[in-house]
Amino acid sequence: MEIEPKIRFAIEHITFGYGVHYLLQVLLLQFASLFLSFQFSKDLVLEVEKKSLFMIVYSGASVIFVLILLLFVKRMSERTLSPKLHRKSNILVSAAGYFLASGVIVVFGYVILIHATSRGTGIGALDYVFSVMLTALFATLLAVGYHARVVDDQPDRDRIINTISKWEESFSWVEYEEGTEGRKSTREEFGSSLEEISDLLSMAKTKDGRELKDEFESWRSSFEQHSQLSKETIIRGQQNKGNERLEQEHKQLEEIRDQFQVIKGS
């Protein structure tokens, strides 16, 4: 894997294929608010007397923001057509990515507003908890913003699951005997579900999802040129040494099906 695709894939943990423009837009807005608060900081300084109460409130709010962040990241992951982004570990990486992006603002604010003015003196536990809460809040705001984009034009979860399930079920046409009504109807379902899978994948936004689409379309165009007998061989696979060309297509199909299983979440 080259470096550029790696960076792109890492960024897609945050953008889910919707480009970095929105991320930059929000970050720049946050920087703007930071500079404004610096400008008026003297007037905004509040003396906190009940520190323990604020500590509890900030901590509680942080936990709530993190939970919302995880929820939205999970829902975005479930709606992408990228098998990699569906993995639980990648969902955590996504959440961490949002935290990191927002943490940059908070660290920058700390350097400008606190360290540069007071050299770090007088900073207590409450300030750290407040910073964590602020980071969680910014991260959640970002995630909610991206979620809105994903929801707008990505297929919903039910459609993803139903389309994949229908395709999987239609493979059963090879189990029916020749000339039976069951074989005829399931084979027709198989043909239409291939079309539906293509439609679904055409909505892929992520690099990984588009790669799956290319892989599927390449396999499908070759598959559809084959005779019924070869199609069956590709679907079933061969027990012993057989037609290596068809076996290769069988392996491609198995890899594609595995990726769909990850997306489906079974």
Added chain:
Amino acid sequence: MQPYKKLEDVVPHEENILILTTSDTCFNYDFSDIVEEIREGIRGDKLLIEEYYHSLSDLSNRDKLIQNSVWVIHWNECLKDDQYPQLGFYLETRSYPNEAEVIICVDGGSATVSKVESEYPHLTVASSKEQLVAYSRGHLNTANPITKGGRKKIKRWNEEVCEDLGVI
């Protein structure tokens, strides 16, 4: 198998070559290499060729066998000692499509070849890889959708098989 409704539906077309063997080789060549050589001699780009290896323990599944327009049978491994009576029965009763080409490959001397030829006078016997390739190409290039005659031949074969399978 699906029936071709119109002559135009025949293009493009894929033909399967049925390989009946236990060793996957014949005349000291891998069957896959022999099929590749056959494929190279096919005129135009409208006819696709794939070999189909059918399990000899499942010969009763005639529905799969008849979907192949060329049958290549390794005589030494399948017919010499009547190892697979079901296969012998199919050949004796001509239970293969009329439009199909059955080629029996005999790995042996001229006396053996003559014996097999007299045993199966209605079938083609190949005694070398070159003959097997030539007979297969001969049939496949006749049933090649690049010509109208080829398309008609394929459609006839398709109708015959579909009728046998009960899909029309």
